[in-house]
Amino acid sequence: MLRHSLLLLCLLPALSPAANQDEDLAYSLGARLGERLHGEVPDLPLDALLQGLRQAYRGEALRLPPERIDALLEAHEQRMAQSREEQARMAEGRFFAKEKSQYGVRELEGGVLVRELRAGSGRKPSANSRVKVNYRGELADGSLFDQSEGAQWFRLSALIPGWQTALRQMPIGARWRVVIPAAQAYGEEGAGDLIPPNAPLVFEVELLDVAD
Secondary structure, X not given: OHHHHXXXXXXXXXXXXXXXXXXXXXXXXXXXXXXXXXXXXXXXXHHHHHXXXXXXXXXXXXXXXXXXXXXXXXXXXXXXXXXXXXXXXXXXXXXXXXXXXXXXXXXXXXXXXXXXXEOOOOOOOOOOOEEEEEEEEEEOOOOEEEEOOOOEEEEHHHOOHHHHHHHOOOOOOOEEEEEEOXXXXXXXXXXXXXXXXXXXXXEEEEEEEEEO
16 A cells, blocks of 8 residues: 555656646736736726636637627727827827927928938939938837848839928938828838838938939
């Protein structure tokens, strides 16, 4: 009997870590879900949340019909999207107020801000010109999202509106800092993983040449 008891005790430590790992995984998933939901819905009734989670996980009949669930979740997503847009507009407003206060900054059409870093003396592009530029693009927080590697040619009419507005005012040889509102850049859609929705953009642009 003692021998079998000792064998059982030797087996228990081998079984325990797997059980603990499952519990720890479940706890970790719950913790991350809780953190996210607290950020989205701080006053969420936890009893109802756990009831829905338990019933769905077990494949049991749900308390609400699917149509009601879909409608509630869609309305929630719309409220969250509106909140994110409002926060982005407020952040952009603060950012532009700070930028406008900088020495030498002037405002162009559409709220585009420019500051001359080096004067130019050549011709200015027209709406249909091709432009040869060096550039560096950053988000409002200073993170780099794009830069040219050597001079690049672009058709001006194919560029974002903020670039068109600024470059039509630039003479060849000029280098400007250009701050573009989200509405004059990529707007509510953003641009892939590089530029988030409703993001103002900051460029340092050097106009090297202009061609028809």
